[in-house]
Amino acid sequence: MKLKEVPQDKTPLENFTKEILYAKNDNNEYQSTLSSGWDIKTEALNEAWSDIEEDINKAKELLENGIKSPIYYLMVKNLMTLSILSGYTGFWKITIKKHFNPKVYKKLSKIRLEKYAFAFKIPIEELIEFQNTKKEKN
Amino acid sequence: MKEFKHIQSAHCENGVTSSLFYNNGFEEITEPLAFGIGSGLFYIHLPFIKINNGPAISFRSVPGTVFKRNCKNLGIGVYQKTFSSPQKAQLALDTELAKNSWVGCQVGVYHLPYFPLQYRFHFNAHNLIVFGKQGNQYQVSDPVMEETTLISEEDLSRVRFAKGALAPKGRLYYPIIEKNPTNEQISNAILKGIKRNARDMLYIPSRLTGVRGIGYTANKIKSWRNKLGPRRAGLYLGQIIRMQEEIGTGGGGFRYIYAAFLEQSHSYLQNDKISLVSEDFTKSGDSWRNCAVAMASIMKGKNTEQKDFDEVAERMFQIKEIEKEAFLKLRNLVK
Numbered sequence: 026m027k028l029k030e031v032p033q034d035k036t037p038l039e040n041f042t043k044e045i046l047y048a049k050n051d052n053n054e055y056q057s058t059l060s061s062g063w064d065i066k067t068e069a070l071n072e073a074w075s076d077i078e079e080d081i082n083k084a085k086e087l088l089e090n091g092i093k094s095p096i097y098y099l100m101v102k103n104l105m106t107l108s109i110l111s112g113y114t115g116f117w118k119i120t121i122k123k124h125f126n127p128k129v130y131k132k133l134s135k136i137r138l139e140k141y142a143f144a145f146k147i148p149i150e151e152l153i154e155f156q157n158t159k160k161e162k163n
Numbered sequence: 164m165k166e167f168k169h170i171q172s173a174h175c176e177n178g179v180t181s182s183l184f185y186n187n188g189f190e191e192i193t194e195p196l197a198f199g200i201g202s203g204l205f206y207i208h209l210p211f212i213k214i215n216n217g218p219a220i221s222f223r224s225v226p227g228t229v230f231k232r233n234c235k236n237l238g239i240g241v242y243q244k245t246f247s248s249p250q251k252a253q254l255a256l257d258t259e260l261a262k263n264s265w266v267g268c269q270v271g272v273y274h275l276p277y278f279p280l281q282y283r284f285h286f287n288a289h290n291l292i293v294f295g296k297q298g299n300q301y302q303v304s305d306p307v308m309e310e311t312t313l314i315s316e317e318d319l320s321r322v323r324f325a326k327g328a329l330a331p332k333g334r335l336y337y338p339i340i341e342k343n344p345t346n347e348q349i350s351n352a353i354l355k356g357i358k359r360n361a362r363d364m365l366y367i368p369s370r371l372t373g374v375r376g377i378g379y380t381a382n383k384i385k386s387w388r389n390k391l392g393p394r395r396a397g398l399y400l401g402q403i404i405r406m407q408e409e410i411g412t413g414g415g416g417f418r419y420i421y422a423a424f425l426e427q428s429h430s431y432l433q434n435d436k437i438s439l440v441s442e443d444f445t446k447s448g449d450s451w452r453n454c455a456v457a458m459a460s461i462m463k464g465k466n467t468e469q470k471d472f473d474e475v476a477e478r479m480f481q482i483k484e485i486e487k488e489a490f491l492k493l494r495n496l497v498k
Binding site (some may be wrong): 144 | 172173194215216217273274277278279281282284285288307308309310315320326328329330397398401402404405408409410412413415419420422423426427441445448449452455456459462463
């Protein structure tokens with residue numbers, strides 16, 4: 026890649042930083058240079074996010090229909106897997122799976138909710154609120 | 164007290180390595196040299212793991228190795244520590260800072276407050292340098308950023324104890340440079356770096372790694388359309404584009420940084436044949452970028468026929484040949 030071919034497209038990095046790329050200058054030598062971004066990879070990033078948002082919407086539906094607990098929804102919303110959530114809470118994966126059940130979730134102690142609140146970086150009150158609202162199964 | 168100088172780089176680990184050397188008075192190692200001495204170039208496709216619903220592919224060596232191999236090849240000492248609790252980790256960091264050492268720090272990016280939201284995934288092998296503390300804010304030099312930044316105790320503690328794959332466990336590290344390496348030591352380190360990189364790319368007995376790994380992915384791509392449907396297959400290709408081109412790669416899946424390394428090696432080795440192989444990696448980097456353009460048009464739904472997938476695979480087979488030739492040349496040159 027030549028210096029003049031280094032793309033300078035508008036990207037989500039705009040207000041964050043420009044990134045360094047390595048390209049060849051007129052003396053045919055490599056030098057580092059700043060790039061604001063490249064459309065090709067921004068599109069790839071956007072596609073990845075639209076895929077993630079689809080997953081989050083699905084999880085939201087499961088939550089609203091009373092099929093899954095907020096733990097499941099918040100896990101998906103935070104882009105977590107069972108292993109990551111297990112890492113943050115210290116619960117076994119199988120335990121977390123049980124907490125996906127809305128009925129089990131309602132009975133969770135404050136100590137356990139505290140761990141989830143930490144993992145999702147939200148106030149525990151939000152989780153307690155979910156426990157008190159009634160969700161009808163369709 | 165010596166002023167810390169922030170140096171921006173393409174990739175975080177190269178950057179931390181080269182910047183920590185520089186700020187400790189050993190100024191010769193540029194980012195490309197750090198990358199090459201650390202044998203940073205790689206390719207691996209792990210078929211049993213999915214990352215963000217896509218294929219697990221990497222264009223570089225395992226995180227942490229670039230720093231370690233640089234110190235080892237250059238005869239530099241290493242301080243490195245992980246911690247069992249955030250409290251101990253913070254205490255150790257504060258103690259090191261009080262001794263006026265700049266400290267490398269492994270973090271997860273998901274909760275890194277200054278990162279743009281779109282870039283926050285559960286990726287735990289980001290590296291930055293903490294170079295001071297003002298009140299309860301740490302001064303941070305993140306090598307991929309143009310400027311330094313501040314981060315609170317609480318936030319830093321959280322990203323140092325990010326969970327998931329490659330969890331940092333509060334890892335701190337810095338080089339202990341007693342005497343600056345001589346030019347001869349640097350030359351030897353460069354040769355060792357090249358030798359190891361050629362070995363990793365050519366001779367690991369697995370079809371998933373090195374140049375054979377590129378062929379493995381190419382073969383997979385041919386089957387993706389039928390197996391996954393055009394939409395999911397397109398997303399998979401998008402994931403390859405991101406691993407290859409996202410901030411931190413220097414463009415072309417790190418291939419341009421490696422080309423720059425071979426070019427810069429000339430100042431130490433005075434070996435025209437080795438620096439000439441730089442051209443091969445320029446070609447490889449260009450081919451990867453052209454391949455990304457082809458993958459993007461599938462991803463966007465412009466071209467979604469089987470022949471379009473075959474074309475991407477064909478491009479990757481060609482890249483495989485370019486890199487194989489290049490590393491065979493290097494291997495014979497540094498024997």
